[in-house]
Amino acid sequence: MNKIEIACIIDDDDIYVFGIKKLIEMHKYCENILVFKNGEDAIKYLTPIVTQTNELPDIILLDINMPVMDGWSFMEEFVKLKPQINKQITIYMVSSSIHDEDVNKAKLFTEISDYIVKPIKSADLKRMFVKEEE
Amino acid sequence: MEDIYKVILEDTLSGYWDWNIPEGTEYLSPTFKSMFGYEDHELENSPETWQRLIFPDDLTVVLKNYKEHVESQGEIPYKNEVRYRHKDGSTVWVLCTGRVIEWDGKDPIRMVGCHIDITKQKEVEKKLKSTQELLNKTNEAALVGGWEVDLIQGRVAWTDVTKTIHEVDKNFEPDLESGINFYREGESREKITAAVEKAIATGESFDLELQITTAKNNLIWIRTIGQAEFEKGKCVRLYGAFQDISRRKKAEEQLKISEVKFEDAFNYSAIGMALVSLEGKWMKVNKRLCDLVGYTEEELLKITFQDITHPDDLDIDLENIQNLLSDKIDSYSMEKRYFTKSGETVWVLLSVSLVRNVDGTPQHFISQIEDVTKRKKAEQDLQKAHGELTSIFSAINYVSVIATDLDGTIKHFSNGSEALLGYTKEEMVDVHSPAIIHLENEVVARGKELSKKHGEEIAGFDVFIHYAKQDRYESREWTYVRKDGTTFPVQLVVSAVKNNDGEIVGYLGIATDISEVKNVYHALQESEKKFRKIFENVQDVFYQADYDGKIIEISPSIEKYSGFSREEIIGKNVTEFYYYAEDREKLLEALKESGNVNDFEVRLKTSSDELIYVSVNAHLLFDEHMNIKGVEGSMRDITERKQAESLLKDSHELLSKMSEQLPGAIYQYQYFPDTGKSSFPFASIGLREVYEVMPEYVKDDASKVFERIHKDDLEDVTKTIEHSAETLEDWNHEYRVSLPMKGIRWVKGAARPEKQPDDSIIWHGYIADVTEAKEKEEELNNTVTIVGEQNKRLFNFAHIVSHNLRSHSGNFELLLSLIAEAKDESEKNTLFDHLNTVSKQLNETIVHLNEVVSIQTNINLQQKSLDLHQYVENTLGILAGDIKKKNAIITNKIPEGTTIKYNEAYMESILLNFLSNALKYKHPDRDPEVRINYENIEGSPIIEVKDNGIGIDLNKYGKKLFGMYKTFHGNEDAKGIGLFITKNQIEALGGKIEVESKVGEGTTFKIYLK
Secondary structure (H helix, E strand, C coil), X not given: CCCCXXXXXXXXXXXXXXXXXXXXXXXXXXXEEEEECCHHHHHHHHHHHCCCCCCCCCEEEECCCCCCCCHHHHHHHHHXXXXXXXXXXXXXXXXXXXXXXXXXXXXXXXXXXEEEECCCCHHHHHHHHHHHHC | CHHHXXXXXXXXXXXEEEEECCCCEEEECHHHHHCCCCCHHHCCCXXXXXXXXXXXXXXXXXXXXXXXXXXXXXXXXXXXXXXXXCCCCCEEEEEEEEEEEEEECCXXXXXXXXXXXXXXXXXXXXXXXXXXXXXXXXXXXXXXEEEEEECCCCEEEECHHHHHHHCCCCCCCCCHHHHHHCECCCHHHHHHHHHHHHHHHHCCCEEXXXXXXXXXXXXXXEXXXXXXXXXXXXXXXXXXXXXXXXXXXXXXXXXXXXXXXXXXXXXXXXXXXXXXXXXXXXXXXXXXXXXXXXXXXXXXXXXXHHHHECHHHHHHHHHHHHHHHCCCCXXXXXXXXXXXXXXXXXXXXXXXXXXXXXXXXXXXXXXEEEECHHHHHHHHHHHHHHHHHHHHHHXXXXXXXXXXXXXXXXXEECHHHHHHHCCCHHHHCCCCCHHHHECHHXXXXXXXXXXXXXXXXXXXXXXXXXXXXXXXXXXXXXXXXXXXXXXXXXXXXXXXEECCCCCEEEEEEEEEECHHHHHHHHHHHHHHHHHHHHHHCCCCEEEEEECCCEEEEECXXXXXXXXXXXXXXXXXXXXXXXXXXXXXXXXXXXXXXXXXXXXXXXXXXXXXCCEEEEEEEEEEEECCCCCEEEEEEXXXXXXXXXXXXXXXXXXXXXXXXXXXXXXXXXEEEEECCCCCCEEEEEECCCHHHHHCCCHHHHCCCCHHHHHHECHHHHHHHHHHHHHHXXXXXXXXXXXXXXXXXXXXXXXXXXXXXXXXXXXXXXXXXXXXXXXXHHHHHHHHHHHHHHHHHHHHHHHHXXXXXHXXXXXHHHHXXXXXHHHHHCCCXXXXXXXXXXXXXXXXXXXXXXXXXXXXXXXXXXCCCCCEEEEHHHHHHHHHHHCHHHHHHHCCEEEECCCCCCEEEECHHHHHHHHHHHHHHHHHCCXXXXXXXXXXXXXXXXXXXXXXXXXXXXXXXXXXXXHHCCCCCCCCCCCCCCCCCHHHHHHHHHHHCCCXXXXXXXXXXXXXXXXXXX
């Protein structure tokens, strides 16, 4: 199961979501993409299916600044869910913020694999998705 | 023609000559010849004739002139003043002129000329010249100048000296008038004018002492001597000498003054003075002498000194005078008696000296006459009393009265003498001299002493009577030897016995047995010895020194102080032991002033030359005649005390110097808890800066300092002091003082308390003005706040830039890359639509940022009075549609007419934001109810907006509530900008927002406008 079956995008920026979906489709990295407008929506979706490994995304692209529940709050909630999850979920922090504070904060979460600064380039996507295939 | 001229020429006074040069013949006219004393026939007519008569020196001159005349073809004139020898041997001066009148080409053929006798003129000239030379030479040395007035030529000449005296330049050319004008106007000028006129008229010479005013305006005395020279009854010339006599005049004046002075001294002298002729006549007498003898001056001048001299004294006086006149003595003094006019006798001391002429001839006597009557009378009275005493003492046993004749043979041996000495009158009178009752060695020693003192051999009986002979008493101690060989001390007074005429006829020795006195003295010495034993064991050192400073006695304990033993010191002079000689002088001065000194500090020297301080108590010792005999006293080593004092002084000086440099004040504060009284026993000058109180004003009472403490802080200060007093913990306090000059200042004090035996507490502390530090601290705090705020805003702004703007640019980039890869037109169109959206969003963000930036940079926002109630109503009007749609109930509780000063635009924005939020976040289950309240707490208006909406989870979102782009409800129209902007606006105008909220129940915003 090296192929990324399910990717998850949590971001309130419609344009970004549109663009990233378009890129993924173009490169045929993944066929199932879940999109949530904020952290709360994502948590609400994931919580009931934590044990259904097949339903869970393989990769999450998480924004920081979002209304209602931002990326950090999502991570706090996700950490709580994690013990029940029996699947390797790679989380990328994807944000417009180039602030050190945010970059450093991301490092505090072992669950976060990397911090990607928007805009996402094709190369970044390839690294995130193709790497998984190997 | 020639003959006629010849006749004329020969009749004139001039001589005439005519020389035929080629022939060598020369005609010499008779006048020519007579000029030299020869008859015509006596001299041959030839050039040799005159060449023989002319002076050889002058011949050379003449020939030279002839040669020049010829060679110049007559251009150079032939003219000479030459000398010829007269027949009688005298010199004849001739003015010789001539000319060649015939030429043979360049050779002279005939030359003619004439001789004029100028001898007289020459003689005058020569005389003048020589006198002048002589005058100049001699007179320059004597500063005697010469002058001459030539009345014929109207010429005046002054020698250099004369010019110098006039203080004119050497080139000065005087004339008669200017010469006269130098004389001082008035007497001097009149006299010289008259003298000159008279000299010219009559030839009378003059010699005057007059004053001139020199060219440099000095008025001086001169002597001018003038002589007239007459020729043929007419004055032709005045000449004379001129001399500066200012100095002489001055000397004369001084002499006059000194004469006056002498006169004064003579007249007003306190003793009688007189000039007496050689015969004894009073020539000049002063007032004092007149008073003395009771005669008037006129009366006295008519008589001689012999007339008023006591006959008994006259012979000696006259003998003395003879000795003076015969040059045996220079002067003499004697005591003699004068009779006054009223017949009384006055005793005088007469001193006479002789005044002689320059040639030694005696002129007169100068006498000084001093009245000694009183002294004489006193002497006589004394003698009389002495005589009386003699008779009294002879009756008394313990007094020995022995009289001798001039040779020393005992003539009287009183009863007392018998009793004291064991001899009888018979044994002694006419038999022995007093030597028998004296110790020989005492007499010899005394004799040596006297001999040395007076420079003459005094021995034997003279030892006793040396002073008595001179009419003086002598009283001294002697040892008398009794007949049995035993001795006893006596005080012996020896005096002369005189007859009625005052002649010494014998001597009287009165001796008093002083054994008793001596015994007492010995007893005293014994007790002293005992006493010394006592003081040897005392710290204090007793000492005794004689008048010259020789140490007679000192306690052995001195060795402890000085290292010198008693033996080393006794006999030495005290000066040797002073470290500073001036100390002794000061001590003596103090002693002489009051007779004693107490605790007088002097600095002495130890045997190792170290300095020790000694306190001296001393008093003078007197002998029986009340003469200072010496000094006695005690001293105590106070070196340690002095060193401690000096150390203390040094450290005190150091401290006060240091404390003066301190920015604050160091002080000692004493507080008595029972009475509440306090003072500053010491405070450095810095107290003046800190409290504006001089330290001396609070030395005894601290209240002046407490008056300065700020009324709001006084209680705290008092409490902290009391606390420190109770607990004896250090006192540290910072408080305000209210100063008359500097106003309110912050001071900070720190002090350490110490409990005193009298239960008072003394703090040693330091206090300083910390106003500046305080101000800086506050300033720093403010700065920190401001910087913090600004940092926050900067952070926000940076965040906005990095996040929001970047997210838009990120989207642009993303979309553009997709467009590049788009496969068909419709796909591209979709992407362009998206680009358009991103562009709009970017624009919106920029507008928001602009708003934020403008709030943060608007420092001075215009404010005006706003009707708050009305503003709320207006806002509700704007929101009317929304209110109706949501069926909201809005209650404006702001009292009508409430006005506040605020910025219009901000107020609109704030109200709109809160009210629209209240509607926006309504509870889904109920209609919104919003109340707008108002209160004013101490001038700060507060608007309260209370809704019954969904509420905010402040635990979760409290911090982020007012952040930019923070939304919490997932509302579609929530932008997360409203509260951020509102908060910024409120804070920009100095206000703040508080929020209370409960999820599900509602939210209350409190807006503190200022």
